[in-house]
Amino acid sequence: MxxxxxxxxxGTVIQGVIDCDLHPHVPGVAALLPYMDDYxxxxxxxxGIQVLESASYPPNAPSTxxxxxxxxxxxxxxTVDRVQAQALDRWGAAAGILNPLxxxxxxxxxxxxxxxxxxVNDWVRAEWLEKDARLRAAILLPNGVxxxxxxxxxxxxxxxxxxxxxxxxxxxxxxxxxxWPVHAALEKHGLPLAIHAGSAWRHPPTxxxxxxxxxxxYASNSLGFQASLASLLTEGVFGKFPNLKVVLAESGxxxxxxxxxxxxxxxxxxRFEIPWVDRPPAEIIRDHVRLTVRxxxxxxxxxxxxxxxxxxxxxxxxxxxxxxxxxxxxEDATVPPGLPEGLLxxxxxxxxxATYARLREGGSA
Amino acid sequence: xxxxxxxxAPGRPAAATLxxxxxxxxxxxxxLGEFRPxxxxxxxxxxxxxxxxxxxxFAKGYPFPKAxxxxxxxxxxxxxGGPPASDLPFLQHQLLDQYGLDFGVLNPLxxxxxxxxxxxxxxxxxxxxxxxxLAHWVDHEPRLKASIVVPYEDxxxxxAEIRRWAGDKRFCQVLLMSRTCEPLGRQRYWPxxxxxxxxxxxxGIHAFxxxxxxxxxxxxxxxxxxxxxxxxxxxxxxxxxxxVEGIFERFPTLKVILIECGFGWLPSLxxxxxxxxxxxxxxxxxxxxxxxxxxxxxxxxxxxxxEEPERPEHLLDTMEWIGWDRILFASxxxxxxxxxxxxxxxxxxxxxxRAAIYGGNARRLFGF
Numbered sequence: 090m091x092x093x094x095x096x097x098x099x100g101t102v103i104q105g106v107i108d109c110d111l112h113p114h115v116p117g118v119a120a121l122l123p124y125m126d127d128y129x130x131x132x133x134x135x136x137g138i139q140v141l142e143s144a145s146y147p148p149n150a151p152s153t154x155x156x157x158x159x160x161x162x163x164x165x166x167x168t169v170d171r172v173q174a175q176a177l178d179r180w181g182a183a184a185g186i187l188n189p190l191x192x193x194x195x196x197x198x199x200x201x202x203x204x205x206x207x208x209v210n211d212w213v214r215a216e217w218l219e220k221d222a223r224l225r226a227a228i229l230l231p232n233g234v235x236x237x238x239x240x241x242x243x244x245x246x247x248x249x250x251x252x253x254x255x256x257x258x259x260x261x262x263x264x265x266x267x268x269w270p271v272h273a274a275l276e277k278h279g280l281p282l283a284i285h286a287g288s289a290w291r292h293p294p295t296x297x298x299x300x301x302x303x304x305x306x307y308a309s310n311s312l313g314f315q316a317s318l319a320s321l322l323t324e325g326v327f328g329k330f331p332n333l334k335v336v337l338a339e340s341g342x343x344x345x346x347x348x349x350x351x352x353x354x355x356x357x358x359x360r361f362e363i364p365w366v367d368r369p370p371a372e373i374i375r376d377h378v379r380l381t382v383r384x385x386x387x388x389x390x391x392x393x394x395x396x397x398x399x400x401x402x403x404x405x406x407x408x409x410x411x412x413x414x415x416x417x418x419x420e421d422a423t424v425p426p427g428l429p430e431g432l433l434x435x436x437x438x439x440x441x442x443a444t445y446a447r448l449r450e451g452g453s454a
Numbered sequence: 455x456x457x458x459x460x461x462x463a464p465g466r467p468a469a470a471t472l473x474x475x476x477x478x479x480x481x482x483x484x485x486l487g488e489f490r491p492x493x494x495x496x497x498x499x500x501x502x503x504x505x506x507x508x509x510x511x512f513a514k515g516y517p518f519p520k521a522x523x524x525x526x527x528x529x530x531x532x533x534x535g536g537p538p539a540s541d542l543p544f545l546q547h548q549l550l551d552q553y554g555l556d557f558g559v560l561n562p563l564x565x566x567x568x569x570x571x572x573x574x575x576x577x578x579x580x581x582x583x584x585x586x587x588l589a590h591w592v593d594h595e596p597r598l599k600a601s602i603v604v605p606y607e608d609x610x611x612x613x614a615e616i617r618r619w620a621g622d623k624r625f626c627q628v629l630l631m632s633r634t635c636e637p638l639g640r641q642r643y644w645p646x647x648x649x650x651x652x653x654x655x656x657x658g659i660h661a662f663x664x665x666x667x668x669x670x671x672x673x674x675x676x677x678x679x680x681x682x683x684x685x686x687x688x689x690x691x692x693x694x695x696x697x698v699e700g701i702f703e704r705f706p707t708l709k710v711i712l713i714e715c716g717f718g719w720l721p722s723l724x725x726x727x728x729x730x731x732x733x734x735x736x737x738x739x740x741x742x743x744x745x746x747x748x749x750x751x752x753x754x755x756x757x758x759x760x761e762e763p764e765r766p767e768h769l770l771d772t773m774e775w776i777g778w779d780r781i782l783f784a785s786x787x788x789x790x791x792x793x794x795x796x797x798x799x800x801x802x803x804x805x806x807x808r809a810a811i812y813g814g815n816a817r818r819l820f821g822f
Contacts, residue, residue, distance in 0.1 A: 316670030347718025
């Protein structure tokens, strides 16, 4: 076992590290059939709906699954023994949070989206949570707000579900009032709203249309995070739901400080438009928002990274995550280069525990 | 670079020893009739009868209403009537003379026909706006420089408009809006890059415009404050597109200026593109260098609205990461969020670097 606390030839082993972004891969629609009711099982079979894959993560792209984590035919790791061998055991994690990316956001039918989300969540519970007590999971939320609230209510009693999960590019911005019942349900149960990279593909990946290359497309996720956060802030979600936490997963991180400068300045100029935002946006966002550290879009030198952290003005916002099995680093270099050793206990243990009330409870449901 | 003779003006910063050049001034017609002499009868009929139609549904008014009438300073309405920046003597008084500008770059916004749903109207109006800039402004005031307004959704027509004015020193750049209907690296826009590079003109990409797509990649926001925020994301998409499509590999002398798009985001975008490119190089073999290298070499930024970190000195890191020689002063006159050169460029920036931002960088870029 190589502890992340032992990297770079030094440091003490950090106990109780928590990996905040792991992706259990659904190997295909067939795997979900046992978790569907008769109507949906028949529908999927009779209509030949055997695959559902999002363009957000092309299966063969080198970034989607790290080469040494692929199966014999190049497939993504899809069973709990893989996350144990490749991540949890390897890096000594005390807990790991599963964020399923099976694209339930893609179907235009709300009913289909909801049926698939229910099946994925039940599959995660049976095939992953039941098999390793270290695992926790996000409730994958379907497109429809009513169905999303119902799914939160259905699964919240099981405290192994620790957050609700949506994508950074949806149909309408996440702060819009249509979404508020979801925010209310999450807040009521002490569940953060996790926003992950990816698109429901209701809009092009940029506000100026379709790029040609996956490099641009992947990079444009950070634009979705910026827009989502601006929407949550300006619509007043954090005032309306003062206990709601938001976790940005796979966001890239380094865009945040200058985003806060701009948003705070714009707010100073036109805050009459959003009078319910009654203190500087940067302060509100530092109170409510957390970010996983992979990818960490910064140079590798400690000086630049320390200046960037200084710009962030908080040591409480970052959460350790490997983003397994996505490829962001080689071998065991789970911690982004340049992050100071002294910050690691916070990022790897304290901040995740502070973010997720249910991680402080211990034990399973 | 030679020092310039200091111009005595009440608003001129003492540190502007290499000149004071404002890269973002917005002249406006008193009414559409000012374009009439530069349009054919048929073009005028089309404009007067069916009007301008940007890629949104507001025939009058704005999708996101501005913070002030016409988004302008309340003291910028000329005493003789007309909208702000429609009156040369008042603009000379309130801006050029007040701050002692050596040069000011005109960036006409709507009504300019840019991004119109009708390409023919866009082509006709762009030509008219260019003639109008000379006839109403530049030919009467040598401190002002014009921008070649192009009908950017039609690459070939845009290239023709650029070539029409190439070599005419009254024009100092080509002007695009930041929200085009496809990302600017795509082939339909290559004739613009080719013609600009051939003419030796930088291309200014000014915030605003309407792409016809939602203003975020996750749908339409609600507020003007979000529209303002999203200028940064639209510009990030444009820079990404230009870099990843290999525009700077194809047109190695091309320079672009991001005007009013903010600049704090530029370093992190460069790092993000570098990291993504490192993993996905196989997809884009046409890129010979890391994205950040193209950006450092080809991308300039204007200052307004100046970034205001909570701890002001953080601005120094950002400016250093972008490159001190890549930053150009802009006021955005006559808009409500105008930056006064004395106040907007903080005095903790070392004096020689302030001098470069005020004028030295722009003189070198534009060849003034």
